Amino acid sequence: MSAPQVYTEEIFDGSIYFFYAFDVGDDIDFEQVRTAPGLSTSKANLSKYFKNYHRPLQINSSELPNECISVKVHSFGALSLTYRVPFSSTLAHVQARLDHLEDQYNEYALAHAQIVFKKIRSFITKPKFYHTRSSYVTIQVEPVPQIDAVTFKERYGGIIASSVRFEVETLSEFQKNEILDTAIGYYRGDLIVIDTDAAFVYDDEYQEILDFFEFANVQQLELQYFDRVLDQQLNSIYEGKTQGVPFRAYLPFVGTLLKGPVDELSKLKVDISVITERLESSIKIAGEPYFYELYSILVDKLDLKGWRDSIDKKLAxxxxxxxxxxxxxxxVREDLLTTLIIILIFIEVLVGLLRL
Incomplete structure (x- = not known):
């Protein structure tokens, strides 16, 4: 019995896309960013499956390298950067280089995000670099006419599974099958494998798909950030720090005009609810079963629902x-008001007795 044929020397063309997102503050004033001297901006080109009100602002800068193909500023206080690294090599070579490339572009993204942050810092409410960051990687391979998706998956399934897990060794059959079982495709020659930290795309019409990967990464960033903020707020509640209410807050009429811990907690709840709802409703894929399935797999793999459930529990x-x-x-206000009324009655009685 002959040994199975191993395809390791076949050359493929494609690109590796690195998506990064940084939370840099509460809100970003787009109008000021657009009119800032020394900054070049434009409307970000998004797929038709994204609503216009979530459209971020594209930043153009000669200080960034050519492989940084996109820098977007999001109004809710986030930066997203996308890098494209083209290749023409074997998939085994791509797999071997991937972990090193990720480390390299992690450093690049951090440095380049700082450059953009410094330019727009004065237009950010409560700026800070950075609160939270997230990343995602997509390996895109140009299809070969004589290799359909089924054949490609059979030949290179092991390399695909190891690559999306950033492993250089071959994974077990169980792990490989678990990763490849969620693979989807629209046409016969298409194949998309989505995992928790990376995806593999065997398709030449993939631009719209990249928008979903970038958006899901930004969505994960914001959910992680809000979860972290709520953790800090809950710790303050447990430690009793929110009990430091100024005495004026207890005064009838006067206290209602002051902003206290209750107002801060209520504002936090509203801000988080509005932004998370806005992010979730930014995609309009009703009647598009393929993109709905793709985005559903992304939501599952990035555990976006788990993050949202955690936030909802903490908001409660x-x-x-x-x-x-x-x-x-x-x-306390009622007690103070009651005490005040009793004092006034006592004074009135006392004045009446003194008159007698």
Whole structure:
């Protein structure tokens, strides 16, 4: 019995795309960014499957290298950078280089994001570089006419599975099959394999797909950031730091005009709810089963639903804490008002007795 044929020397053309996202503040004023001296901006070109109100602002800078094909500023306080590294080599060579390339472009993205951040810092509410970061990698291979998706998957399934896990060794059959089982494709020659940190695309019409990878990475960034903010807020609640309510807040009429911990918690809840809902509703793929399936796999692999569920649970705790704190303030105000009324009645009685 002859040994199975191994395809390791076949040359393929393609590109590796590195997606990075950084949270750099609360809000970014697009109008000021557009009119800032020394900055060149334009409307970001997005797929038709994205709603216009989420459209980010494209930053153009000669200080960034050619492989940095996109720098976008998002109004909710995020930067996203995309790098394209073309290749013409064997898939085994791509697999061997991938881990090193990721380390290299991690450093590039950090340096280039700092350049952009310095240019727009004055237009950001509560700027900070950086709160949270996220990344994703996509390996795109140009299809070969004589190799359809099924054949390609059979020949290179092991290399694909190892590549999306950034491994140089061959994975077990169980791991390989688990990764490849979620593979999808639209036409006969297409193949897309999506995993938690990377994806593999065997397709020559892939530009719209890249927008989904970039957006999902930004979405994951914001969910991780809000989860982190809520963790900090909950820690403050547990440690009793939110109980430091100024005395004026308890005063009837006067206290309602002051902004206290309850207002801060309520604003935090509203901000998080609005932005997460806005991100989730930015994609319009109703009636598009292929893109719906692709995005659903991305949501599952990046655990976006898990992050959202975690945020919802913590928001519920914050809401309960706000209610308890508000009830305490209302109770103290009522007691103060009752005491004030009793004092006034006592004074009135005392004045009446003195007159007699």
């Amino acid at each position: 705790i914050v809401k309960d804490a706000s209610s308890v704190l508000q009830k305490k303030i209302d109770s």
